[in-house]
Amino acid sequence: MAPEMLPPGSVVGMLGGGQLGRMMALAAARLGLSVHVYCPDPDSPAFDVARAHTVAGYDDEAALAAFADRCDVVTYEFENVPARAAEVIAQRTLLRPGALALATSQDRLVEKTFLRKAGAEVAAFASIDRAADIDAAIAVTGLPAIVKTRRFGYDGKGQRKVESREALAAAVTELGGADLILEALVPFELEVSAIVVRGADGAAAVYDIGENSHADHILKQTRVPARIGAETAAAAAALGRRIADALDYVGVLGVELFVVRDDQGERLVVNEMAPRVHNSGHWTEDGAVTSQFENHVRVIAGWPIGSVATIAPTVMENLIGAEADAWAAIAADPKARLHLYGKAESRPGRKMGHVNRVGV
Amino acid sequence: MAPEMLPPGSVVGMLGGGQLGRMMALAAARLGLSVHVYCPDPDSPAFDVARAHTVAGYDDEAALAAFADRCDVVTYEFENVPARAAEVIAQRTLLRPGALALATSQDRLVEKTFLRKAGAEVAAFASIDRAADIDAAIAVTGLPAIVKTRRFGYDGKGQRKVESREALAAAVTELGGADLILEALVPFELEVSAIVVRGADGAAAVYDIGENSHADHILKQTRVPARIGAETAAAAAALGRRIADALDYVGVLGVELFVVRDDQGERLVVNEMAPRVHNSGHWTEDGAVTSQFENHVRVIAGWPIGSVATIAPTVMENLIGAEADAWAAIAADPKARLHLYGKAESRPGRKMGHVNRVGV
Numbered sequence: 001m002a003p004e005m006l007p008p009g010s011v012v013g014m015l016g017g018g019q020l021g022r023m024m025a026l027a028a029a030r031l032g033l034s035v036h037v038y039c040p041d042p043d044s045p046a047f048d049v050a051r052a053h054t055v056a057g058y059d060d061e062a063a064l065a066a067f068a069d070r071c072d073v074v075t076y077e078f079e080n081v082p083a084r085a086a087e088v089i090a091q092r093t094l095l096r097p098g099a100l101a102l103a104t105s106q107d108r109l110v111e112k113t114f115l116r117k118a119g120a121e122v123a124a125f126a127s128i129d130r131a132a133d134i135d136a137a138i139a140v141t142g143l144p145a146i147v148k149t150r151r152f153g154y155d156g157k158g159q160r161k162v163e164s165r166e167a168l169a170a171a172v173t174e175l176g177g178a179d180l181i182l183e184a185l186v187p188f189e190l191e192v193s194a195i196v197v198r199g200a201d202g203a204a205a206v207y208d209i210g211e212n213s214h215a216d217h218i219l220k221q222t223r224v225p226a227r228i229g230a231e232t233a234a235a236a237a238a239l240g241r242r243i244a245d246a247l248d249y250v251g252v253l254g255v256e257l258f259v260v261r262d263d264q265g266e267r268l269v270v271n272e273m274a275p276r277v278h279n280s281g282h283w284t285e286d287g288a289v290t291s292q293f294e295n296h297v298r299v300i301a302g303w304p305i306g307s308v309a310t311i312a313p314t315v316m317e318n319l320i321g322a323e324a325d326a327w328a329a330i331a332a333d334p335k336a337r338l339h340l341y342g343k344a345e346s347r348p349g350r351k352m353g354h355v356n357r358v359g360v
Numbered sequence: 361m362a363p364e365m366l367p368p369g370s371v372v373g374m375l376g377g378g379q380l381g382r383m384m385a386l387a388a389a390r391l392g393l394s395v396h397v398y399c400p401d402p403d404s405p406a407f408d409v410a411r412a413h414t415v416a417g418y419d420d421e422a423a424l425a426a427f428a429d430r431c432d433v434v435t436y437e438f439e440n441v442p443a444r445a446a447e448v449i450a451q452r453t454l455l456r457p458g459a460l461a462l463a464t465s466q467d468r469l470v471e472k473t474f475l476r477k478a479g480a481e482v483a484a485f486a487s488i489d490r491a492a493d494i495d496a497a498i499a500v501t502g503l504p505a506i507v508k509t510r511r512f513g514y515d516g517k518g519q520r521k522v523e524s525r526e527a528l529a530a531a532v533t534e535l536g537g538a539d540l541i542l543e544a545l546v547p548f549e550l551e552v553s554a555i556v557v558r559g560a561d562g563a564a565a566v567y568d569i570g571e572n573s574h575a576d577h578i579l580k581q582t583r584v585p586a587r588i589g590a591e592t593a594a595a596a597a598a599l600g601r602r603i604a605d606a607l608d609y610v611g612v613l614g615v616e617l618f619v620v621r622d623d624q625g626e627r628l629v630v631n632e633m634a635p636r637v638h639n640s641g642h643w644t645e646d647g648a649v650t651s652q653f654e655n656h657v658r659v660i661a662g663w664p665i666g667s668v669a670t671i672a673p674t675v676m677e678n679l680i681g682a683e684a685d686a687w688a689a690i691a692a693d694p695k696a697r698l699h700l701y702g703k704a705e706s707r708p709g710r711k712m713g714h715v716n717r718v719g720v
Binding site: 005007008009022025026029030031032033034035047048049050051289298303304306307311324327328331332334337338339340341342344353358 | 365367368369382385386389390391392393394395407408409410411649658663664666667671684687688691692694697698699700701702704713718
């Protein structure tokens with residue numbers, strides 16, 4: 001055994017107790033690893049499948065330290081882990097992915113700057129920190145454009161599409177007036193994801209590229225393979241790997257890319273990245289040899305990457321809010337593989353589960 | 361939804377907290393069901409992945425009643441659930457599989473009598489309750505034969521192969537002198553398993569027949585498909601289904617069969633049955649569309665049976681005792697799907713995990 005492989009029985013800590021933590025915990029258990037979940041919410045779905053859990057805030061340094069001391073490695077299910085929490089943990093045990101990935105992905109301005117430096121094409125962007133920045137920003141992006149908060153946005157929250165200078169000025173005020181980014185609209189044909197897994201030794205693998213569709217800014221469906229050219233798919237995988245390398249990344253990384261089609265053919269524009277298992281990788285649970293959850297756990301524990309080969313074309317559909325009420329019909333569909341997250345309450349926009357259809 | 365389908369969030373109770381309970385709990389969690397494990401052993405591997413657990417004895421009627429009151433359905437991972445414990449639970453909630461399956465499989469004499477009545481061929485057998493029964497028993501089975509305790513035997517425990525009347529007399533004394541069964545030796549070519557799943561509505565399905573090999577009386581390997589004729593495989597499946605029907609069974613049932621080859625061709629002799637998920641069905645986790653664990657949970661919860669189709673030929677190998685120390689090499693084998701049970705201590709003969717190799 002390589003000295004850095006954590007043996008079975010080791011404790012994997014997870015910050016965040018939602019469905020991503022739950023699915024990582026299930027994967028860890030299958031490998032004989034023990035899971036400790038840390039989350040402020042006492043009703044966290046991941047608690048149900050973990051050996052231990054801590055209910056405490058991400059600003060509770062004593063609780064974070066005690067948690068870290070019980071874990072052989074700590075990971076997270078969301079990129080908005082406060083920098084100070086990450087620091088407390090990293091001082092006491094392994095934190096994977098590391099602080100650089102967190103810091104980069106928490107701020108859209110830092111992220112876009114990093115991506116460009118890593119050789120990825122991104123939408124034209126400019127920062128807005130005061131009303132006086134508006135004209136210079138429009139000069140960079142043109143109009144219409146999208147104004148976003150630099151931090152803490154997800155599922156379309158904290159962003160507005162604007163068609164005019166006046167609308168932008170209003171949106172800037174509405175979004176707080178500072179720490180904003182204006183992004184050019186990318187005239188994309190479709191959105192795809194590269195789900196990359198990379199180990200501490202630099203070995204990396206990329207799952208087959210998935211094609212995403214959204215409803216109300218929330219991922220609705222991922223289909224694999226994406227309906228793009230083979231060269232574009234290879235380029236998306238190479239780009240995902242390059243980004244992971246540039247971050248010296250350990251874990252699963254989700255990279256969302258726009259596919260732009262023009263008379264030159266297809267080209268890729270990186271939308272954003274997530275330093276964690278990703279909703280657009282849920283198809284791998286049934287459609288790939290090793291799921292993204294198992295591979296994330298494997299590499300943060302120092303284990304080698306499991307095969308990312310696709311078993312058969314797969315379509316993943318999120319069950320959002322009341323859509324999960326159709327569980328009985330889905331359970332009766334012989335093509336459907338149902339996954340439910342154990343959330344007691346269904347709310348509009350809440351991700352309740354997903355369903356994979358393999359070989360379709 | 362059919363009225364008898366337990367909705368997500370329902371509580372599935374499990375008697376027994378070993379690896380079978382653990383794998384059932386993982387499958388239940390994926391379906392959004394909540395799991396409560398009951399086991400006397402405070403270090404039960406299944407506790408780590410269950411929402412709730414009770415540490416209490418199977419004779420603690422108050423604890424059993426409190427457990428049953430919190431569960432929408434109760435199942436078990438072992439057939440030696442005391443009849444009184446089953447009764448306490450069945451008076452308060454659904455117990456699946458039911459008391460008939462338990463009572464039948466707990467006693468080899470009752471089981472063999474039942475199997476014969478259900479139309480299965482079994483080895484010639486006779487009961488021994490006193491020394492005076494020995495000659496009559498030998499007249500039925502011939503010698504050599506195998507003498508077994510009627511109850512509580514597993515993995516070769518509580519049985520002796522005997523070649524002579526004297527050896528049998530000694531073994532009878534050694535095994536307690538009563539409640540024994542003498543069975544004729546079956547000159548079998550190989551042993552196979554039928555893993556049957558049957559719902560409360562009578563719908564049933566049988567996984568592809570697996571071929572088992574043992575070492576030191578413990579299952580070592582199951583390979584699917586078994587190397588038997590197509591007619592024999594169909595007959596094994598039909599036999600499994602007939603046995604499940606005769607028990608009005610709800611859940612997964614493991615049926616071990618001997619394949620005897622002579623100049624008439626192949627014929628099947630039922631060795632024994634287990635009213636639970638079965639070690640020889642572990643291949644289904646990676647080699648079949650729906651695992652035996654998920655299908656057991658589905659039908660006890662009143663859900664329809666998931667597809668039992670085989671994805672690709674699969675070989676399952678148990679990791680027994682120190683064999684699990686090879687986990688790092690297995691984790692690095694791209695063909696291997698590793699499953700470890702989270703047991704802290706490896707002991708000789710203890711099942712620590714298993715590995716599935718799919719598409720081999």
